[in-house]
Amino acid sequence: MTVHPPVVGHCDELQHALGAFRASAHTTQRWGERLAAVLSGGGRLLAAGNGGSAAQAQHLTAELVGRYRDDRPPFSAIALHADTSSTTAIANDYGVDEVFARQVRAHGRDGDVLMLLSTSGASANLLSAADAARAAGVRVWALTGCAPNPLMAGSDESLCVEAPSTATVQEIHLVAVHMICAAFDAALEQGVRSTRAAGRAGRAAQRKRR
DSSP, X not given: XXXXXXXXXXXXXXXXXXXXXXXXXXXXXXXXXXXXXXXXXXXXXXXEESTHHHHHHHHHHHHHHSOSSSOOOOOOEEEGGGOHHHHHHHHHHXXXXXXXXXXXXXXXXXXXXXXXXXXXXXXXXXXXXXHHHHHTTOEEEEEESSSSOHHHHTSSEEEEOOOSSHHHHHHHHHHHHHHHHHHHHHHHHHHHHHHHHHHHHHHHHHHHHO
16 A cells, blocks of 8 residues: 655545546446436435535535536435434434435335445445345445445445545545536436437438328
């Protein structure tokens, strides 16, 4: 493992981790394309994390409900930790490990996607959420720190960041979130273009039959 000096060394650590993560671009593209298909078909994204990872998860849902770059329709995406009344009530009545799992059972439907973000990949409440999602037919994707880890093993797919510090893992997770959003928007635009092309072809065929 490379040891970097403090402060400016953080940039070096980030650059090194980003270079390695770039090889995962194909996964973020596939996730974005899959999300476009699920959400445009009426499905939903659920997302959760703890601490800084909660902020990253909420960043993702905000980009989908709002917009990433260009204007487009809103899509259903819920950051589970953002419902403070539900999370505190569940923690009080059922225990902290259930704060996300119970919400997954409430909101998740067969075919939806659950995105879980964790620098350690070992948070008990996220592992419980993954179990609840799989039982409900919800696909589980995980963004984690170094592999192997329990959340990686408990998910359908995972992206693991090889970096020595929590801060750098979180920064790469934000890059991954933006890559997913870029792929999501590109897939939507491709779908619009394909629909328009099909419409033009259909109208041309009708004119020929007349």
